[in-house]
Amino acid sequence: YLDKLAQGKIFDICVDGVLGMQGKPPLRGDLPKLFQGINQYSHIRFRAAVDLPTGLSNEVDPATFLADFTYATGIAKAPLFRADARPYVGRIRYLDMGFFEDPVEMIVPEVLITESIMDPLRSLRSPISDKRDYGHLLVVTGSRQFPGALMMSVKAALQAGSGLLTACVPESLSAAFAASVPEAMWCPCSETPQGSLSIESCHNVLTLSERATAVLMGPGLGREPEATMLAADLVEKLPLPCVLDADALMPEVFEAMAKRSSSAGPIIVTPHAGEFKRISGVDVADQHTDALRDFSKKHGVITVLKGSVTRISDGEQVACSTFGGPVLARGGSGDLLAGILGTLLSQGGVSPFEVACRGVAWHGLAAEALARAQGQVAVTTTKVLPYMAQVLREPVHTDL
Template identity: 30%
Template sequence: MVKILTAREMKEIDSKATSEYGIPSLILMENAGIRTVEVIEDLLESSQSKKVVVLAGKGNNGGDGLVVARHLMNAGIHVDVFLLAGSDEMTPDSYTNYQILSRMSRNIFPLQVEEGLDRLMLALLSCDLIVDAIYGIGFQGQMNDFDSQIVRMVNWSKAVVVAVDIPSGVEADSGRVHGEAIRASHTVSFALPKIGLLLEPGKDYVGTLSVADISIPAPLLQDKNLKTSLISEAMVMYWLGPRHPESHKGTFGHALLIGASPGLSGAVIMAAGAALKSGAGLVTAAVPESLLGVVDAGWMEIMSSPLAESKQGTIALEALPLIEGLLGRASACAIGPGMSRFPEAPAILHSVLKKAGIPILIDADGLNALAEDLNILKDHQVPVVLTPHPGEMARLTGKNIEEIQSNRIAVAREFAQQWGVTLVLKGNKTLIASATGEIFLNITGNPGMATAGSGDVLCGLIVGLMAQGLRPLDASIAGVYLHGLAGDRAAGIKGQRGLLAGDILNSLPDIMQQFER
């Protein structure tokens, strides 16, 4: 499991490395600079002139840049250093490195004066590589006009750009960019990746990401209080694997899907297919009785159950006794795919949550029903998984979509903890929030998966994994990861533009096979 950090968490780790382990902060700065130099030397290997420009701000990020400059000079590389702050503004460690460097070189130039910009422009035109050490992970908001002008000059340059820890102008916790930001060719992040390096739009400024070991003690990087992680193949491999020879269909659980309505029966068909292909031993689709033939035609392998329906063809309250019986025979249930919005939907959802003794996944129109009365969640006695897209999340929280998208991690974490659920917030870099505040960020998938039915496939995949005995949180993590892999495989064959949910579904068996070895 790879942890990813906020700026505050990284600063606390740095502080503990010094206070608890006695590692001087100057040593950490030295290590950061050396690791960055190792990346730079590889990048300059084929360069003839080997000219480097280092842009250093007033903070410790600037100090890292000064260490980089010193080691490059010692390696015989021509380095011009441009300071965006006076020595009296520097942090103590940065000032120490400034003093060392100023005794070694006269190629240190202040940028606070107009002629400094002219000199910088000439240097940028002739250099091979630029080191961005202007702003570090503590940066938030928008940089001033002068610094913005420098960033634009760097971005106009044709030189390779290496960002120290994070591209200047990108917020470490969110990936947000307000105004200008360095467009790096390479970013060297220290100890662990920062969240903003992995989220759009920040990710688009990172270039190739390297994570460098600066000798932070391992226990600090493995602290259980670090609650944000990347989903990895190893995590999913741990939960999946070869099946025991003595298994039978009952061994692998019974997934129940409740949903469908006129014109939307395909949602349940897609979800049922994904539950089957996830490896669930049995799958039942409970749908309005007039749609039974349509659903039966979708998959020969599923069982179906006709539910009493309203005049509009939606599930009627009279279906609740039968639904209760179905819940008693299932291992996990998903409610909502294709269900549509109708007045009785909240009451049906409430009854399912109240009567169920199995994990429940709420998706699509089930989420719309929930948004009408969130107090429905107060009565749940079983694990609940919610799988909203940003629009559904906006309805659940009362926030607008822009607020959701600009604070995805914080919004998801707060909601999951408040209501005691596992929350799968779909979208680019789908994330899973646990009821205890953990966040798991997914990096599989592609834009082609933004297509009708893709969410239904994910719904069926997760409920199928829950039916097989995975904890709801684990099933959500694995389901999201596998769903993205299947989408990537399908896009590799079909392309992204013409990708269909059925293509993702059909790629699942090949993806699942990778985890059986």
């Protein structure tokens, strides 16, 4: 149908704005044939939908427009975030059309994070500040089996502006890492025969924590029982704010969390769907908002549930981030995020929920800037880091 009409011509863009939220499947008349033809036509370089792809509302029509990007205006519509809609929606981009310049009182189950959350980091630092004003992050993680995860989280924390960073690592890694990243203070700790941090490290870490303002545990920690025992012991005993990622996201650690002092600092946990199932028993393939909120409330944590749409909850609020995209679909992306969150949490000054939202946005926006400059394929994970500075110098979404 469309092949005959277009005669093989190449189109730069196809914009779909035919039906919106009021359109109810099934599509009628000639619309199914039209959109099936558009979806099958291979000579369209870019496909964009406005608000919702035609054919998507509370249900999905088989002929729904297949968008590369959907540009949401006003209030982002709920169907965009459903798991069954993902193949049709593509990437979600929010366009601020100025509809809500004045405060509006609304009760909504979820809010969308916008790029303006980065504005506080775009202002000048105080001219009379010193390194102690920008947080002292204590990183307790790493193993001989997964040394790269530790290194990526440390590099990301430093790139995020950490004033001081102390890394407690297996002693066999310390010297080489200190030569590679001299900006961090590397503290060699006792290790197991397999190269993970041993339980004997606990006293050393507790002593070093007296000068720190936040702790990061998990990236590259490994799953040796002794390493898990150390993480659980530290979560229970350390009064500092914590970021827990990767191998620190174990049921034993959450059991220890319940014994934590009521005066201890907040905890941010950063699971992907598989890790969330491990610690909650809930399969959130569809990233169900209620499951996320209930888990966060039960454990008294801020949960960053990573995915193509990342959701953040403190047990009451839920915020969604659409920043990032497929360029982050590679090993180590979560280690970078953990380091960024660790630094922001160590600096204080704002709520841990805001810290989580800002860190996720910064990570995602830097990834988008990288993808624009170098593409999504022929890049490595740590290439994201230099673009963190670009995000602070200029908005990423200055055009479509």
